[in-house]
Amino acid sequence: MTSNTEIAPDQLAYSLDREYVFHSWSAQASLTPRVFAGGEGTIIWDHEGHRLLDFSSQLVNTNIGHQHPRVVAAIKEQADRLTTVNPAHAHLARGRAAQRIIELAGDGYEKVFFTNGGADAVENAIRMARLHTGRDKVLSAYRSYHGNTGAAIAATGDWRRVSNEYAHGHVHFFGPFLYRSEFWAETPEQESERALQHLEHVIRAEGPGSIAALIMETIPGSSGILPPPPGYLAGLRALCDAHGIMLIFDEVMAGFGRTGDWFAHHNSQLNPTGVRPDLITFAKGVNSGYVPLGGVIIPPAIARTFDERVFPGGLTYSGHPLATAAAVATLDVMAEEGIVENAARIGRDVLGPALHELAAVHPIIGEVRGVGVFWALELVADPVTREPLSAARMAALKGLLLARGMLPFIAENRIHVVPPCTVSDAEVREGIALYDSALSDLMAG
Template structure:
């Protein structure tokens, strides 16, 4: 294609989008100008060939990278064989996908309920918890995001739940976040102990016999990549066990390699009752998610009907993409690579940036799951104003880096296949842009 023609395609895409597409979480009168036409690995580009290094993994879901040939091939092969089938039928691709998922789950978790994404995974985990316990209340943290469906968005703690309060039976509490501690803690151990005491009091105040489940992101993602302090998740498990409350761990963003482990909770002394997943299980190539169910809970429905279902649950194209993704991640050592590149390239690079730029208040994360918290004042830790964060985002894009920005943070979340050279390339761009910030 000529340069003029490819530029015309970019303009056509923008015109069609502005005229006909209604975007999520957006004021519709401010259309995006960023066109993405294709990608490969950690890079994407528009029709005219302008390239971006993708350090957002889109919505922190393209764990295996863009256009992995094995996954693309598996989708094509499945499309030639069978494009769709009802969820009530038996399908080999669905069984193979479930087999691979439960092989990485804790012992005693043998069944998967497939959904179309992470929100409806959390929705159905909540349904399972209420049916199993006969209780109603779901506890979740204020710093959380669980999806934009009825119960999932009300379980969410951030601002997005406020205009969407259409579901019953939810209460919130504060989880640990030492940098902005709600508990006047000075150490990770104090933060863990005091956050657990806070949760204990919330459980007592809400009435333990009314609480079906505690729903937590193992590592809260959009809320800030809040790696839990020592003993916290194990302490939550103990509180749940003491009161007959189920523990649901939301691994939608943190799972399947993001933390350098298959599941984020593999790094902590905790076994959940229900595990929700999506995003990285097939890198978002086809919409898919699900709930991994403990044997005790799944047994409830051996003779009783589970009152839930989705037309596209276990869709063959999605299942084929899961099988191919997990097989490729295994054979290519992608999860171990994410752990290694995080420890050996990302962590030291971001630490060096923080030492150089006072605007970085804290660096935190693991694997390919990191956040730079930006502050206007390192002493008071006042968040960097939104207008300046927006300017930073624009400057990163101008330099060919596609960032993930949330509130006053840059989330450093490249695909799990990112190389050390690509980390260095991104770091140089962060360095240049952050160097323009005046405090």
């Protein structure tokens, strides 16, 4: 066997990956993973120095960009002090991280249960709701993704749950999506009203007294970045209150700056009445994905349930020192450098208007939707029938963007435009030019 030292780093990384690594959500034989060597800010590069503008934020998690020096330094400093500890013990990084998260969540929350990521955050939020209410069923939307563990994947509404439905007690409903309305709605207000009426019928049919929780991505992300229409979040809160159902907002993808607010439900456009959920799940942007971390934000009423009653859940790496040190540094950097405010301004003044201008010259773009640095372009073969663009053409578009120097986020017939919250005006203009050029070539080909 050839010595590893005689092979170029990119070739070695690729060969080791293909020989030993089993990839998620993939048929293994045909994979050709890209090899990356480094990154900084919104740029990522390979071993040969080819640079790509990262408008995917990897999996919509590098909210402060790649390799922020203060976060990297915080991880190194914590590694020198204490790399790991039994989660039954206390340590300063975890306490500080929990304190900052509760302060950012706002009034009405008291504790944080730390997990390894978003899926097990959802898993434990559902467990808390079931134990707190003494009920079993969980409602969730068809257009949703909540993670790839037992209850989280059963709560998921897309194709990924179908082969994984081993958990019990899960019921799905259709959430609002005016562009492809299930309710024959013609306005956002109609879509909201009719979607809520549909949900109320589902609740009645399932038996309100049997339902522990309703979990909803505040803005469904993987399913298409679908901001809720006016009145929908308030309607969810009212239905849950009427029937004693716990309302869980899944902020795993939408939280920590992505929408131009610390949490998506803080956004006054989406939630003008200030609806608060009973539980909040988070991950990804809390430390920009530098070290795996997620969690559940818990109000006093649910926390009190477990004052004298054992909470039957735990993780070896709950509140891991390296992960929580990264979270403290990330949240401090975001506050001190105005990163959340930058995401709001970019979305409002630069990225949003530019995407609408792009749609005006490319009929293939059926709809533009989003907020902050959380946008989607819905691509269609026919703007009248709204037939989704084919998988083959989407694959071709991805290749065109990669060839031009962009790492895009492509999902089904959509481009998810999700750069880091630190993205600059100039980088947005560069990204828009790349989209424009690739779409033009796709249509000409």
